């Protein structure tokens with residue numbers, strides 16, 4: 157869903173490859189520069205095929221020089237936003253809104269545990285550097301598949317020293333969330349950004365520790381599920397529609413393109429606005445949201461169409477509360 161409000165323009169000043177598939181973009185806004193607090197995002201207007209769309213990217217670093225920086229991971233099965241960003245060269249014009257403070261960092265806490273998985277390092281890096289500058293007590297656990305997938309690792313090592321733990325799955329490493337939480341001061345906060353599996357594990361470990369839910373803050377990106385991303389079919393008997401969802405498009409985008417009136421906001425599996433009731437499913441629903449509880453996901457009564465998919469097969473849904 158495109159928002160016309162507060163659209164601003166900018167010029168792409170430069171790009172730098174941080175890893176083989178993570179590229180840093182330096183964006184020079186036209187007009188006033190609004191300083192972004194840690195955890196802020198820019199919503200960038202991209203083109204997916206022949207139509208415009210929005211993609212939300214975490215802002216990297218303090219941006220003290222008046223430039224916004226974002227880091228974009230090129231995803232082979234993405235809906236096309238990352239491929240569009242990677243097609244840009246310096247001098248390109250951009251349209252955006254923001255900064256939006258959607259993953260706010262609390263200040264003045266006695267202790268912080270930050271956990272990042274993959275490209276989830278972008279807001280966490282910004283939080284870690286801001287907290288270190290402020291003299292806060294923190295630890296950062298940064299997990300990636302391979303050493304070559306780590307972005308900002310050198311800088312983080314320099315700033316954090318022994319307060320940084322790097323875990324790579326290629327060497328058999330795993331993030332010990334329970335131990336990290338146990339070492340956190342009683343009023344400390346946990347900030348997590350990573351794939352859905354990491355967030356679910358963090359939620360479980362936090363819950364098991366008996367700590368207050370509001371002291372766990374997280375953000376996800378809806379690109380990772382339990383199953384591979386494959387095409388599937390959506391049937392809507394109420395509207396007499398059968399819609400193919402290709403590998404590189406979300407169910408929400410496919411429904412909108414077919415003319416189904418949808419409601420959405422975050423498009424990251426967090427707010428639940430895009431959820432629709434499931435009437436039947438032939439295949440397995442790959443719930444990729446953090447909105448529904450484990451019990452709700454197991455019941456397969458609804459799914460968040462912006463991120464969740466079907467692992468092959470057909471899903472039949474209802475749109476009773478929407479207009480076709």
Ligand code: FES
Pocket residue numbers: 419420421422423424425426427428429430431445447460461462463
């Ligand atoms: S739009 Fe927020 S969960 Fe889908």
